[in-house]
Amino acid sequence: MMQSSHKKWGKLASLGAVAVLSFSVLAACGDKADNDTAKTDDSKVLATYDGGTVTEDQFNTELNVMKFLQPTYASLMDSAEIKNYMLDQQIAYNYLEGKATDEEKKKGADMATEQIDQLKAQVDQEQLDTMLTSQNITEQDLTTYMTQVMTAVQYMSDQVTDEEVQKEYDANKEAYITADVRHILINFTDAEGSKRTDAETLKLAKEAKARVDKGEDFAKVAEELSEDPGSASNGGLYADAAVSQWVEAFKKAAMEQEVGVVGDPVKTEYGYHVIKVEKRNDTLTDEVKESVRRNLASTKLNDFMEKELKGITKSKEEFKDEEAPAAGDPNGAPAEGTDGTSIEGTDGAATEGADQGAPADQGAATDGSGDAGTTTDTKTDGK
Known part of the structure; x- marks a missing residue:
């Protein structure tokens, strides 16, 4: 529609x-x-x-x-x-x-x-x-x-x-929280495509956490073990990321886990994540205020377009798409035996395609953030 x-x-x-x-x-x-x-x-x-x-x-x-x-x-x-x-x-x-x-x-x-x-x-x-x-x-x-x-x-x-x-901030605070999060992802599927059991996956995640707990550098362990291609090479880091983009369990850890502490493995649909929240911004700073203000300005502009524009417009030309001639006759007459019936499925095809192709809201995370378990429609390799 x-x-x-x-x-x-x-x-x-x-x-x-x-x-x-x-x-x-x-x-x-x-x-x-x-x-x-x-x-x-x-x-x-x-x-x-x-x-x-x-x-x-x-x-x-x-x-x-x-x-x-x-x-x-x-x-x-x-x-x-x-x-x-x-x-x-x-x-x-x-x-x-x-x-x-x-x-x-x-x-x-x-x-x-x-x-x-x-x-x-x-x-x-x-x-x-x-x-x-x-x-x-x-x-x-x-x-x-x-x-x-x-x-x-x-x-x-x-x-x-x-x-x-x-x-706006009080009503939608979660949407404005950002964090620096490192994680080590152990997938339910290994590099060769073989399925791992839940127990096997959890065991590997606990082993990764144990190495960090013993003093190994989190970033180095992530580079070695993490199966998230979107962050492994960066030491498992997602910097200044909007926590609202992630699936529920990962988002909950990013919002609630103690800063600087490596938490117990967190299970998502992708596997088990060993997570360390390095920084979290969950207060109304000047920077966040500006972000909220821009979002509200966008809403006000849309409201102006929908509710006030007609009142200030005195006259306006309306564009109309040219009607395609009926099949079989370049002058528009229907081909013999067709009774002028339009071809099923052609009406509105261009606009339906446009609807499906409309870009996502500004601010949605890209750059591989789905690998940390984002709530995106496209999921690849269990990330």
């Missing part, structure tokens, strides 16, 4: 775009100064809202920037559903940027620069030139878009009160 397009594509096309700059285009960009002067825009007006307009040139530039930021979903962005959302998005960003104070605009510009600098640190000039050109945009277009996004983020962040931050 399709989700609300505002909710689904809000992840792809609004605040999620900020993270995408750091992750989706890493192998595709670099650094180039844009010396283009401002161009006169006399293109068609697609929308009017309280305080301004969105032109066809502006909209197409935004669409191309999003294709650059989200290459995996570029083909889906030509659908009417996504174009209509993107036009709503541009109205919202334009409007919120106009509401922002000079200080909020400065912070937005600084955050955009930081995002783009992170990208430039990982790619080269030639790649950037190629990717920007392929989407018919310039670095200035990218900078302008990111500045507008981050200004909207900053504006919404400033609408979040300290009382709202505290209330």
Whole structure:
């Protein structure tokens, strides 16, 4: 079933775009100064809202920037559903940027620069030139878009009160707890693929713990024995990880086990874990406050898109997908004997695929964290 397009594509096309700059285009960009002067825009007006307009040139530039930021979903962005959302998005960003104070605009510009600098640190000039050109945009277009996004983020962040931050943290504290955790995983299946019994697996885990208890370095024992490919080479360490991502038993140990003490083996569906919590952040620090504030700002932006945008929009063009001609006739007439019946299963295929392909919420752990027993859908080799 399709989700609300505002909710689904809000992840792809609004605040999620900020993270995408750091992750989706890493192998595709670099650094180039844009010396283009401002161009006169006399293109068609697609929308009017309280305080301004969105032109066809502006909209197409935004669409191309999003294709650059989200290459995996570029083909889906030509659908009417996504174009209509993107036009709503541009109205919202334009409007919120106009509401922002000079200080909020400065912070937005600084955050955009930081995002783009992170990208430039990982790619080269030639790649950037190629990717920007392929989407018919310039670095200035990218900078302008990111500045507008981050200004909207900053504006919404400033609408979040300290009382709202505290209330959100108290209600969802577990979601904000992070920890540095080392573990040694002994799988229920050995390296050759043979099954181990529960007793055999527990015995090996206790032997690993005994070595650490006798004074051996936890990291070295983990490198030697742990069967978690996501952390073994790193001494079993998951640093500054969100504990909420892990399966229940592992999460409970990360939240409750005494810091610095190696606990008894913990059983999960993957095997037995020997766990040492090296650090745990379970208080409302300034850093956590900022994380909570960003999450609430994202919620406020989504609420604005769904509840207030219509009220500020005076007129807006609606995009519609072209209907494909009936089989057998390029002019649209049904083929003889078909009675104009559509082919079963083709209706909505593109949008269903888009729904299934929508990215996960920002902040979900990647980078092999499933090997510690995360609550992810894809499980490999018992990790």
